[in-house]
Amino acid sequence: MYNVGVIGCGYWGPNLIRNYTQLNRSRVKIVADLDRDRLSHMKKLYPSVETTIDYMNIINDPEINIVTIATPVSTHYKFASEALSAGKHVFVEKPIASSAKDAESLVNIAKKNHLKLMVGHTFIYTAAVKKMKEIVQSGELGDIYYINSQRLNLGLFQKDINVLWDLAPHDISIILYLLDQEPKWISAAGSSNINGFIEDVAVLTMKFNDKLIAFTQVSWLDPDKIRKMTVVGSKKMMVYDDVQPTEKIRIYDKAVEMPKHYDTFAEFQYSYKYGDIIIPKIDGKEPLSTELSHFLDCIEQDLTPMSSGEKGLEVVKILEASDESLKNNSSLVELCNNQFLLN
Ligand SMILES: NC(=O)c1ccc[n+]([C@@H]2O[C@H](COP(=O)([O-])OP(=O)(O)OC[C@H]3O[C@@H](n4cnc5c(N)ncnc54)[C@H](O)[C@@H]3O)[C@@H](O)[C@H]2O)c1
Structure with missing residues (x-):
């Protein structure tokens, strides 16, 4: 069972949370958002999920294997690089980062740490x-x-x-x-x-x-x-x-x-x-269920995601x-x- 931490539960994050919850190989352990109203809404929907306004509670949690990022694009690089550096597999929403330099850096950190990096090219x-x-x-x-x-x-x-x-x-x-x-x-x-x-x-x-x-x-x-x-x-x-x-x-x-x-x-x-x-x-x-299931397959079987960090970089270029x-x-x-x- 993979323990997932989701950063960002505005418009799109809840769809990711719902799909991880429905897959029988993953559970959402913690959700982070700066907006307390969004967190209480998530708590109502999923009473067993922990909530926090500090995303570092996800990054520092040794039980979390996967960090999923659904926050504004300007924050993707910071959250994804910190999560990869802490040894977590990362799923980040599109576009992967706000510059090609940052996207390339994420690809390199993932490679160096032998971790999966996937971007939400859902279609x-x-x-x-x-x-x-x-x-x-x-x-x-x-x-x-x-x-x-x-x-x-x-x-x-x-x-x-x-x-x-x-x-x-x-x-x-x-x-x-x-x-x-x-x-x-x-x-x-x-x-x-x-x-x-x-x-x-x-x-x-x-x-x-x-x-x-x-x-x-x-x-x-x-x-x-x-x-x-x-x-x-x-x-x-x-x-x-x-x-x-x-x-x-x-x-x-x-x-x-x-x-x-x-x-x-x-x-x-x-x-x-x-x-x-x-x-x-x-x-x-x-498609989100297929996408997240593919991400878990890639982690389990050491495969390259169809929407890998490199594919995210091509789009950002x-x-x-x-x-x-x-x-x-x-x-x-x-x-x-x-x-x-x-x-
Ligand atoms: N794959 C798709 O089809 C699809 C569809 C919609 C959005 N998206 C992507 O999802 C991402 C989020 O988009 P959205 O429409 O949900 O945006 P949104 O503004 O509705 O939600 C973003 C959430 O992130 C939270 N947030 C911001 N900074 C934070 C921080 N430092 N710590 C914790 N939480 C923080 C905000 O409070 C907000 O609740 C974007 O990258 C967007 O491109 C993808």
Whole structure:
């Protein structure tokens, strides 16, 4: 039985606490939060859980094997580095840290101490995203031309990070998982409409090579909740709509081709294919349960988590490069040996 300490029980922490409690291999021993009201709410829900306003009571507890962090991003590095240094396995919410330097340092501390470090890239643990990966890998879509994703809603506005750091880790982690490669160049455009200094609407472009490109649009300022990703290939196209309760993925047998032979420009006609639409069956298991169960498997069997510290670092490098691009009028930023080369 793993003894878990959870730091942060605001909006997201309680979901982690509930899922650890439901797994039969772990129990939440202590929960820390600065807000006493949140702690008393947790105590009402889980009377046997200890509560504290001082997270050091978790770090210093010799019975705790796993520290789980669901606090604002600016605190992730401090809590995660202290927990790893105290010999605890660490699960930290996305994004793993607020700079690539800090993320890299966490990866190194975990490696040095032979501990597991995992980041909460929750969507790669959903059955729908796993299905999309299978479809992309099988070659059914042909060569991937581009991916377009949108994650829009009204709120929740964050105080310490912009909308890209808040929402885009989901899209970036899904896209890197599907394509199994990192982008070479990125650019970002955004605007701050409400408070004048934190971008609340943004678009990130990631270029993987001369052809393959991905666009991600994120917003805290949209009337509709939209979580949609379109993957366009040379043979077929796929749409993932996470807001749909059941039919989350549709595969469209649609494509466009250039004619192989034509004599004059007048004869030239693109050929459009309009075929069937297939809706694969998707299993409805809660992704957080799959994610935390995978984390426990990695600890038990000494495996590398699918969303390892290194994967968290890849995402943070892209977010850091997006800040650079935003500061420089959406310039193209080359991701090259941890340096930004503005083009
Ligand atoms: N994986 C997902 O799908 C998902 C979804 C939502 C949020 N998140 C992530 O979860 C993290 C928390 O987000 P949230 O929306 O729950 O934020 P939140 O503001 O609702 O909750 C954060 C909690 O941390 C507590 N806290 C802050 N400093 C602390 C300290 N020094 N010691 C103890 N507690 C402290 C706050 O009092 C608050 O209760 C973020 O990293 C966010 O990106 C992940």
